[in-house]
Amino acid sequence: MIEKNTRINQDEGDDFLPWESDAPAEGTSEEFVLNDDELIQLVKYWHRQILGLRWFYFLTGDRWGFGTGRKYFAQRRIDHAAKAIGKAAVDQAIKEVRDKFKANVDDARLWDLFENGDSWQWAAMQDEY
Numbered sequence: 001m002i003e004k005n006t007r008i009n010q011d012e013g014d015d016f017l018p019w020e021s022d023a024p025a026e027g028t029s030e031e032f033v034l035n036d037d038e039l040i041q042l043v044k045y046w047h048r049q050i051l052g053l054r055w056f057y058f059l060t061g062d063r064w065g066f067g068t069g070r071k072y073f074a075q076r077r078i079d080h081a082a083k084a085i086g087k088a089a090v091d092q093a094i095k096e097v098r099d100k101f102k103a104n105v106d107d108a109r110l111w112d113l114f115e116n117g118d119s120w121q122w123a124a125m126q127d128e129y
Contacts, residue, residue, distance in 0.1 A: 036089065039081045043093040046074040051101050058114050061126045 053067035
């Protein structure tokens with residue numbers, strides 16, 4: 001894979017979570033640029049976080065629990081990576097994470113419900129378990 005040194009403004013258009021842009025600049029570096037492979041690893045990390053939070057909500061129904069802000073932050077980081085390395089590379093990384101996560105779910109019915117079920121089906125499953 002050819003490595004690119006793409007710079008993007010990570011705070012551009014991020015009015016959704018204003019408290020994050022208020023964080024002090026110390027501890028950040030404008031000179032440090034990640035290559036494509038490093039960005040793909042970050043995409044995989046953040047997507048695992050999102051899947052884990054969604055799976056927890058799926059099983060428990062705890063929609064507004066501890067991970068809501070983290071899920072939005074994770075998605076934002078993935079979106080920023082897509083600007084640098086392209087949507088196709090991000091989609092492939094997400095597919096790999098999803099496939100690995102799915103392989104760890106023993107119940108095919110649960111996974112199908114997780115991916116394709118609506119909120120009513122999720123609620124019925126939560127009552128069942």
